[in-house]
Amino acid sequence: MNNPNPLLQDWTGAHGLPPFADIAPGHFQAAFDAALAEHRAEVDAIAAQVEPPSFANTLAAFDASGRRLTRLEHLFYTLAASATSPELQVVQRDLAAPLSAHGSAVYMHAGLFARVDALFEARERLGLSAEQRRLLERVHLDFLRAGARLSPEAKARYAAVMARLAELNTRFAQNVLASENGYQLRLAGEADLAGLPGFVRAAARQAAVERALEEGVHVITLSRSLIVPFLSFSARRDLREQAWRAWVGRGDNTGETDNRAICREILELRAEQAALHGHACYADFALEDTMARSQAAVMGLLERVWHPALAAQAREREAVLGAMAAVGATHELQPWDWRFYAEQARRARFELDEAEVKPYFPLERMVAAMFDCASRLFGLQFKPRPDIAGYHADVRAYEVLNADGSLRGLFLQDNFARPTKRSGAWMNALRNQSRALGATPVILNNNNFARGAAGEPTLLSFDDVRTLFHEFGHGLHGLLSSVEHERLAGTQVLRDFVELPSQLYEHWMAEPQVLKTFARHWQTDEPLPDALLAKLQAARQFGQGYETLRYTASALVDIAVHALPEAPADVVAFEAETLAQWRLPAEVGLNHRLTHFQHLFSSAGYAAGYYVYLWAEVLDCDAFDAFVEAGSVFDADVAARLRECIYAAGNSREPGEAFRAFRGRDPVVEPMLKDRGLLEPAA
Template sequence: MRGRPNMKSRLLATTMIIAATTACATPQETEMASLPGTATVDYDPEIPEATSIFAELSPLYMHAPQFDQVEDSEWQGIIEEAIAIQLAEVEAIANNPNPPTMENTLVAMERSGQVFSRSYGAFSQIVGANINDTIAATDAALAPQIAAMVDSIYLNPELFNRVRTIYDNRAAMAMTPEDAMLLEVYYNNFVHRGALLGDEAQTELRSINGRLSSLSSEISQLITRGQNDAAIVVETREELEGLSDGQIAAAAALAADRGHDGHYMLTVSNTTGVPIISQLSNRDVRERIYRASVDRNQSGETSTLPMIQEAIGLRNRRAQLFGEPTHANWQMYDRMVSDPAMAIGFMTDMVPALRATQEREAAVLQDRIEQDGHSFQLAPWDWEYYAGIVRQERYALDNEEIKQYFVVDRVLEDGIFYMAGELYGLTFEERNDIPTYHPDVSVYTVFQDGEAIALFYFDPMQRDSKRGGAWMSNFVEQSHLLGLRPVVTNTQNIAPPAPGEPALATWDDVTTMFHEFGHALHGIFADQQYPSLSGTNTARDWVEFPSQFHENFAALPEVLQRYARHHETGEVIPMELVEAINRAGRFNQGHSFGEVIAASLLDMEWHSMDPNTRVNDVMGFEAAALDRIGLRSDLVPPRYKTPYFRHIFEHGYDAGYYAYTWTEMLHHDAYSYVEENGGMTREMGDHIVNTFLGQGHSKSYEQMFRDFTGRDPRVEPLLEARGLIPGDTEPAGAEGVQ
């Protein structure tokens, strides 16, 4: 995501509950691995029948959710019934009198949870993208129940004994590579979730997990409220100098909508940085919106600090129960990078060069301030404004001018869909017969070489009922075992236009669209037998690789010239602007890369402490941690400060935010392979799908990368792209700001 991958990936990492449906057995299924010399008896347990709209597969195309058939007040009862059915299904598997086999244990688990997955997959998207008081209360009520359900599965001793018996005898069993991976994933997840702990420790673990799930829901809702409440009111139009007429009209419309007729309202984003700061020439307004952003969720009704303090303490206590030295050691068990020291070292090795870059860039910006006759010292609310001026002067790059060429729908249909056609043979047809959870959402059938293979939902615009950020989710996960094709969704937060104006995207919005569509492709091309290994159900430090990889295609001239057309004149974006985008790619890395590394290391500071440590002052700990990290966080604060760092308190990126930088290394190196081998061709697209994009978690992550590039990953392409080491060429006028 720039946010998160799909909901199912997060859920499966802890529950192994799968979106499923019944399917006829194939020859492969009837010859599943079993222990030698086992006999069977008839076993037909009774399972409660569901009564909700999710009791059966949706009759809609590709089993898309029937959002129009559920009232807000019905969700809690629907999902509570689904939880009860899931638990009964699992209990039946655990109590099977027959000796354990892959078929009657692990494959049975893969078939379980159909009602829960169908209902919770739809509900989870509504929580994130169209929440209201009823939905928020339902989410809070369900969170501890779902946590208890997860614990009831993983702490079921009979079920674990069946899994362990298969695991211990795996050498004597005939399994496909995907069977073997499924077994490995299940066994490791059981151990990770506490199956080997004693009774007393398991009892405490259940309590910790239940409370953490409630805290996650509460923190997330407060972060959404805090972002909405942080908007500032500006009295006069003159104070908005630097904004376009369309932006000012949108600010006036928002103010009127929130009861401030005649004034203007500016909102903060989900990140610390507020994009509009780069345009506002009024320094006081810049400072007001910056402080509103960094101070949110620290006081009053939306303060997350007490909950964060409690969550950190509970995570540390859980690490102690498992005998782990830190929460990060416990959390990173299934990652491509499983050693916290390796993840920390990967980033801290870049800090000296990055700090030096920040110092050089700060000097350039301070000099530019003084050129305007000002005597004030560069402050964090000045950085992006003066970086914008320098960028325009050095690279002829005006972000507001560029924005006029990026109409949101055109970026999607003429840019992203064009790329997908050239690489993968995909075409898209919009449909009007699929109900959605909000009028902003559009739905497309995805075809490959004329065959319908998926449904794709697109929800681009910011609104108060949507949490910040961008993400991909699955409503239906692909599985050959279950006969299901993928139904996926992309969600973003692009600033809405003034009434009657077209929706325009910033360049960051555009790259985010390509990023999230990379996640979508990871789901669309899933080609696995088992849903828990399908598509994006991979480790945090791999799932962001396919998404970041696809960002590269946004700036290809042949793609840009398809979708980058002026919204008034239809003129294709001038080549000089395209060249300016490319030249400026390494400009301002002290800020853009610095805020990410600071946030990533802040995450590791929170989750690599001695579990005996007690944090009594959240903001004091953060300040000390940023000082230890050693970057210029006084001028370039972390992309997320602790009180609104949703990734690590709700998305499952705790001890995992480094994944964005790790996978950035992977994607820069992988894209260099694309450039060296013919570029954006169908042959290259087939190679991408056959080596990693369509492989889910059927292979190790290292093997998939080697299958694609023929080598292990190299860090040099990342460092060159970020300007931390010199490349073959330097952008004109970039001296002092590499």
């Protein structure tokens, strides 16, 4: 008799997908119990072998172990991020500590580590291939950073710290989601809608429909694709202030979603984690395994950008104050005013109206554009598979084929904001590529675009299109992966290298030949007019001072708080003190305040690492210049080299070596500064 739990059966869906429609939150506990027991048995068996350790019987065997657990974790965390429910959130909280404890038990397994360590010590004599050696080095480091060499007492404490961190990370993320879902700014009449163009009204009405609100009501949520245009266009200053305060106040409150104490405890435990490894602070521990390697290198880059950005924002401020004066506004410039008057200044200076631009960027055409660029660069084909069901009706499936028609993988795309989905945009894998395991990748992109009204397309802003291409750049990193071993596949690279493939791919979305082909008016099918394209290009750097300060300030706060030997008594006060030290203008603010900074506190992924987007921007601007120098943004030779050295290599090569193999030299910072308009004028 078959087990009624679908997670304990073979997944026989297309491309090995699970039976999403049959899965309930209550199925996960038993499935994880079985998967964890199976993995423990596999690890014990590898460690108990009487044969001396070899690459095949230890490293390759370890890489191949835990397959049931890996696929289950990929599924579980996908649903928890993209299609959660109160029931699933309970399961997520219950499983956080046990899953962390399992990871600690595996990477502190004395017998297994002894075999890995013996291979590492003998690595020069083993005749390993370059990829095999890279796998050995990375796995050995995984064990060390998980505490494999700590004393027995320290190991026990370390495991307890990691388990508690897993619980806190989960609670932090769930609080942010609850805070976002708990806010609705209702716009009940024409007076509330003053200044809002049609596309914002349509998105706000659709958000109201999705929340079953009465006819005629519009609603502003805290989804970035809705609140940023509201702040940019609403003529109601009082409503802009309400929305802005809700947006920046997520997690900083006295209710059930208060994240202040959670942030502090996470920081305290991270400081202890670092101390157990012999580091003075968590930033030193985190940066040890990055391209940057040190706080000094990170701060050198942030400071290189900070001062030109301050100067650029000061120039932008004069334009914003001019826009205020033009309409007789006499109030002090506040954060909830900036986007509104900056949009007016941009409109006046460049004769560019966002409401005029958006009709040329319907979502479906922009998806076609990103697929076409991947076809021209890498020979990929994307075959829609409407018959393949995802975990939600919004998910679209595409088979990805190589130029010769052979299967490359499966790409899933989930584009729309909804209450059951966390904010932001991200890529994850439901299955990573591996030749040793015979695994083709299954890659998922999540965005949070505000859905268009019924019967009308979803129209994207230029920034939304950039996000679409960015996440697909990550997707290509997973899809084009061509390595032997799963641990080295796709995006499993150093954190300050992982944003290179994604940010590099953004460059193609703004190329005139791409825009002229795919940016077409959704009603008339008219291509983007040359005059409008020229305005977009002319206005491209307007506002970069403001945006660069918001990002860099967030990165500076991140490094500062993780450079402390112990957590600050008050994370909100520490944030304010840090910004005051750097003299951030009050009207600018942060991309992310600490109390909702999911990059830092929903996991450790970007902790002491938010700088990586700027670090990778140095790489991506320099890398794109290789195409410019070749005379074509689709140059076949440069694209082939890019695929081999960057997108296909995964973590099989040290990232600095991989970049040099592509570019022929180390990266230089000037292309990034030029792209942002931050190069100092020539004397």
